[in-house]
Amino acid sequence: MPYFDAASSAPLHPVARQALLASLDEGxxxxxxxxREGRRAALLLDAAREAAAEAVGCRPDELVFTSSGTRAVHSAVAGALAGRRRVGRHLVLSAVEHSSVIHCAGALAAEGGSFSEVPVDRTGAVDPAAYGRALRPDTALACLQSANHEVGTEQPVAETAEICAAAGVPLMVDAAQSLGWGPVPGRWSLLAASAHKWGGPAGVGLLAVRKGVRFAPRGPVDERESGRAPGFENIPAIVAAAASLRAVRAEAAAEAVRLRALVDRIRAAVGSLVPDVEVVGDPVRRLPHLVTFSCLYVDGETLLHELDRAGFSVSSGSSCTSSTLTPSHVLKAMGVLTEGNVRVSLPAGTTDEEVDGFLGALPGVVSDVREKLGAPVPAAAAPAPRTSLVVDALGRRCPIPVIELAKVIGGVPVGGTVTVLSDDEAARLDIPAWCAMREQEYVGEEPADRGSAYVVRRLR
Amino acid sequence: MPYFDAASSAPLHPVARQALLASLDEGxxxxxxxxREGRRAALLLDAAREAAAEAVGCRPDELVFTSSGTRAVHSAVAGALAGRRRVGRHLVLSAVEHSSVIHCAGALAAEGGSFSEVPVDRTGAVDPAAYGRALRPDTALACLQSANHEVGTEQPVAETAEICAAAGVPLMVDAAQSLGWGPVPGRWSLLAASAHKWGGPAGVGLLAVRKGVRFAPRGPVDERESGRAPGFENIPAIVAAAASLRAVRAEAAAEAVRLRALVDRIRAAVGSLVPDVEVVGDPVRRLPHLVTFSCLYVDGETLLHELDRAGFSVSSGSSCTSSTLTPSHVLKAMGVLTEGNVRVSLPAGTTDEEVDGFLGALPGVVSDVREKLGAPVPAAAAPAPRTSLVVDALGRRCPIPVIELAKVIGGVPVGGTVTVLSDDEAARLDIPAWCAMREQEYVGEEPADRGSAYVVRRLR
Structure with missing residues (x-):
């Protein structure tokens, strides 16, 4: 049963398991x-710190272990902001950061600070020059992920770090998705990562703060981990995290080549096997193991369930799979379709056969879901055209509004319009995205009694 | 090699180890x-929450897992203070709380709030009535440990909880030292605990917040653990923590009787085997497995090293063993001797023979350390007395100032004084404590060019 959700959490690496077992007795x-028991534990902790620092590319005394990647991000941002409080209370981040970074920006704003989000292009990447323009004299900290967790696009970290350094602003890199593949290049100032993303155990994050970076831990602290991560150290897990990071790094070069080829196959095949699909993210500057695509006329949650029934564990950035009903902020910032979104992230060791199986099952699963939802069939005959039509999709959730639009667009003549009434938040993103994919004109959105009216003009 | 430092961290319970191994593959x-992998992990998490809630005596939806006991305390205090911000920004705590609670009080004061420390008696216990008098109209939260981590004294939690409830102030109980022995009685509002104290793995804390208690998590949060503990859940460790809590509870009644008898033996024997020793903490209302004593004329760090060489792992609250050189705030608040302090905390399964071995080794170790330090021998002959003497112990660390005092006190006549010049912080506590033990009069402290002058009058 293939598990293709390594970007959420990777299965425990055998080396992690071994190291964990050994250090349960010693650490x-x-x-x-x-x-002696304490000294033994301290020795294990020191050795793990040295190994992890080497993999990160920093000095051991620049690195502390936190209780999760999220905690590392929260502590990095809070500590760097507090350390540069005199400079100002402005934060710069990309529009596609992990929620842990975005939550820090929200907490800063709630405390009276402010932040600027740097937009991304359609592949999900920031432009370093645009990033630089967002830096202000009162910018205390800049944040940029090494690679995006939803679409795999690598960010220009080294270039952005240079621009930040020239402006005297420290750059915090969220390296959660990439650290297992290699060190983060460039002159970053702070770095956060999470062990369970590379096959280490849960409960371990890394926080690196370069010497010379002003850093003032927030909240109550204690004497542990240089005063940067309070609470009793989880040494067996830390040892396992460091050992597995070293192990995955040793395998990274070969495994990256192999998985990159598998992902390229998926990227190429999905578009030809499944109609009305958009593969998103940068095709080249990307994580080796991750590919994301969105399927028109499909609800993400149903698709995930059906793929799960077919034996494939994947993830989705669609609003339909989230408890908040807010579509993925990453797909939204990229301006791509959010409906029917599937993220495939291959763990190390994924075989050709598993990928074959997935590509074999996917078209049937998608067409079954579409059939159940009454999605339009390309060959459907159109009745006599009227110059404008109104579709009432109020109270109906993604992907129904787009399905209804697609069903009736053939019912107006070229130049005619379809107005979709919808109160589903995803429609605001998905109707324009559908127009772009279908080469129809998205005229705009107008407020309605309930929800909004989205106007589309038929161009072809 | 007996390990007698269970109060710092207990060895992993076999059930914890088993549960951890099993859930590494499932969780x-x-x-x-x-x-399916996610659903399986969620099932494990739910089951662990139910088991832990049952052991705590709360509803499963009142309990979240944190990454450590320290983190549970920090979150409990910060969340309860923020939830009652409108009431005020005053915190009440006992003077002998764990450092994690004290750090919260410090952080509150740094942010403009205030706190009151309720003193303890010579056994280390607070008086519930005195605790009640510290509550003010602007008191947002009260904190009281279930039992003290350094001396084992149980606090009157149930009585204090009633007084707090009558005043409308929520009570947060730090149950880190006692939860393995049984649920905390009474109407507490919040509770924090730490798995590695009961033989669970590191990396798991419990935070219980009773329904109806106002609670507003501070800092960035996410959707995990009811928004009260951000970051990816460490499910294998959580499962192991819950399973081992249930297991130690099943053994607790029998093991408590057994260890209580062993501790009673140590309490009785230490005083007769070692001269000039003070056993501290409540002899009856105490944790079953913990006993603390202080030895005059001994430096805690050397004593620990020598006991370690003799094969016994113990802990100490003496300033000499801490990097900060500040004597234990617990011993200080109790007004007992801080020098040569030894905490013995027996893990489950400790045998009679191990305790015999310790009692056999202790007198020799203490007298060796005293001899090296040149401590006074009771039978030493005194030269012709002078009415007053000055001892210059400047630049010399605990326990030297007290040793020098003890050496010369016989050199002044009854009614004469000895003035000890010392710049060691511990002298301020230990010279009065020595006077109390020796029935000499502590006249007082005067500022000196360097450090202080401590004046002692010979009474016998």
Missing amino acids: WADPARLH | WADPARLH
């Missing part, structure tokens, strides 16, 4: 104590 | 995902 004591 | 995926 359970308090490393701050003077007795 | 590594993201429980927020819809695929």
Whole structure:
């Protein structure tokens, strides 16, 4: 049963498991104590720190272990902001950061600070020059992920770091998705990562703060981890995290080539096997193991369930799969379709056969879901055209509004319009995205009694 | 090699180890995902929450897992203070709380709030009535440990909770030291605990917040753990924590009786085997497995090293063992001797023979350390007395100032004084404590060019 959701969490690497088991017996004591059990624990912790620092590309005394990647991000942002409070309370981040970074920006704004989001292009990448223009004299910190967690696009971290350095602004890199593949290049100032993304255990994050970066930990602290990560250290998990990082790095070059080829196959095949699909993200500057595509006229949650029934575990950035009903901010910032979104992220060791199986199952699963939802069939005959039509999709959720639009567009003549009434938040993104994919004109959105009216002009 | 430092961290319980191993294979995926790996992880998390809630004595939806006991305390205090911001920004805590609670009080004060420390008696216990008098109309939260981590004294939590409830102030109980022995009685509002204290793995804390308690998580949050503990859940460790809590509880009644008897033996024997020793903490209302004593004329760090060489791992609250050189705030608040302090905390399964071994080794170790330090021997002959003497112990660290005092006190007649010049912070506590133990009069402290002058009058 192939698991294709490594970007959420990777299965435990055998080396992590081995190291965890060994250090359960050696590393359970308090490393701050003077007795032999404590000294043994402290030795394990020191060795893990050295190994992790080497993999990150920093000094051991620049690196601390946190209880998760999220905590590393939260501490990095809060500490760097507090350390440069005199400079100002402005934060710059890309529009496609992980929610842990976005939540920090929200917390800053709630405390009276402010932030600027740098937009991305249709592949999901920021433009370093545009990033530089967002820096202000009162910018305390800049944040940029090394690679996007939803679409795999690599960000120009080294170039952006140079621009930030020239402006005297520290750059915090969220390296959660890429650290297992290699060190983050360039002159970054802070770095956060998460062990369970590379096959380490849950419960371990890394926080690196370069010497010379002003950093003032927020909230109550204690004497552990240089005062940057309070609470008893989880040494067995830390040892397992460091050992597995070293192990995945040793395999990274060969595995990246292999998985990159598998992903290229998926990228190429999905478009030809499934009609009305958009593969998103940069096709070249990307993580080796991750591909994301969106299927028109499909609801993401149903698609995930059906793929799960067919034996494939994938993820989705569609609003339909989230408890908040807010479509993925990443897909939204990229301006691509959010409906029927599927993220495939291959764990190390994924075989050709597993990918074959997925590509074999996908077209049938998508067409079954579309059939159930009454999605339009390309060959459908059109009745006598009227110059304008109104579709009432109020109270109906993604992807129904787009399906209804697609069904009736043939019912107006070229130059005629279809107005879709919808109160589903995703429609605001997906109707323009559908128009772009279908080469129809998206005229605009008008407020309605309930929800909005989205006007589309038929061009062909 | 007996390990007698269970209060710092207990060795992993066999049930914890078993549960951890099993759930490494089942619980590594993201429980927020819809695929089968995610659903399996979510099931494990739910089951662990139910088991832990039952052991705590709360509803499953009142309990979240944090990444450590320290984090649980920090989140409990910050969330409860923020939830009652309109009431005020005053915190009440006992003077002998764990550093994680004290750090919260410090952080509150740094942000413009205030706190009151309720003093303790010589056994380390607060008086519920005195605690009640510290509550003010602007008190947002009260904190009280269930039992003290350094001396084992149980606090009157149920009585204090009633007084707090009558005043409308929520009570946060730090149950880190006692939760493995049984649920915390009474109408507490919030509770924090730490799995590695009961033989669970590191990396898991519990935070319970009773329904109806105003609680507003601070800082960036996410959708995990009811928005109270951001970051990817460490499910294998959580499962192991819950399973081992249930297991230690099943053994608790029998093991408590057994360890209580062993501790009673140590309490009785230490005083007769070692001269000039003070056993501290409540002899009856105490944790079953923990005993603390202080030895005059001994430096805690050397004593720990020598006990470690003799094969016994213990802990100490003496300033000499801490990097900060500040003597234990617990011993200080109790007004007992801080020098030569030893905490013995027996893990489950400790045998009679191990305790015999410790009691056999202790007198020799203490007298060796004293001899090296030149501590006074009771039978030493005194030269012709002078009415007053000055001892210059400037630049010399604990326990030297007290040793020098003890050496010369016989050199002044009854009614005469000895003035000890010392710049060691511990002298301020230990010279009065020595006077109390020796029935000499502590006259007081005067500022000196360097450090202070401590004046002692010989009474016998």
